[in-house]
Amino acid sequence: MFAPGTRVRVRDDWPETRGPVHLRTPHYLRGRTGTVERHLGDFPNPEDLAFRRPAPRLPLYHVRFDQSPIWPEGAPGDEVLVELFGPWLEAA
């Protein structure tokens, strides 16, 4: 579990290059570092639900990222707040 305020990195992983998948981690966040806002609850893994596989419940976090390192257009202070599942995150 990641406590609010923890710095986390989104895994720089691209499962879509290895075969059919359904992912809820947007491409633009892979490898990016953000801050956990809060734990939103535990939900069945959509990557499994999409294929009718047994879907373990995973912790879902709201994670905040600065926009400026991600996009050339990003204004200082602007952020993006995204729901991400625990297995996609590692302590930064």
Added chain:
Amino acid sequence: MSGILETDSERLFAALRTVLAAKNIASADEIAERIAVTDAGSPAQGARMVARAWVDPAYRAQMLADGTRAAEALGIPMRGAPPLGVLENAEGLHHLVVCTLCSCYPRAVLGYPPFWFKSAAYRARAVRDPRGLLAEFGTELPPGTRIRVVDSTADYRWMVLPLRPPGTEGWPEDRLAALVHEGDMIGITLVHV
């Protein structure tokens, strides 16, 4: 099988409905009932919540802590709906909601998503160029306002609690609710008197 999937969509859908009705999987009544339930969701529901939050600090606290319960407290049916999260705009902080992966939308409290919310242009630009997008919609944020884009990627659905506009002191709830529009609760526009 690929052949049949390329059948004209309306014909294919009519055939699906025939087969599913014959198998007692989805009857015409069941489909009509879901249409009625979905049609009952509308921005007027979200606007009632916003107006209540502006006049009742305890309700505002509940809405920010648990949007689903706050909606139910106003009689909005939330059974079967995904959890509702509410994000509050403040002086210096503005939220803008998008779903870059599909078109997740808090339908129970805002109704069907507007066409533009589902467009590729909105989904691509909201996370990367929110200021350009707001300008395109004629929305001017006070100088120094930070933008927090909310990319709705998973199980929650998000709505924005907009700032109450000045000049509305003492207004009754229904008059306040009439000021609040769909875009204000997505964050693409601001509430104006």
Added chain:
Amino acid sequence: MHDLGGVSRFMCEPVDPSPHALTDFDKQVDALRQVLGMKGIMSVDELRRGIEAIPEADYHRLGYYQRWVRSIAGNLLANGVVSEAELRAALDAA
């Protein structure tokens, strides 16, 4: 193709803010998806996976709810909820 956040080719494309009312077809497709979800026959995640699997040329040719029909039909056929023969018979009878 569906993972659109920040994708460069759309950055100069204006957003069309005009309202588009849903058609009866749109609402019926939406409602059928809900019924199938509530009965555990097809999850919203399966719907999305099916939409994401539509070849790019078809994806752009099809409207929003036309993609849903394609995904729903593909899922129900793949899972044996309906058979191709049943669908063909219904198409022929229509």
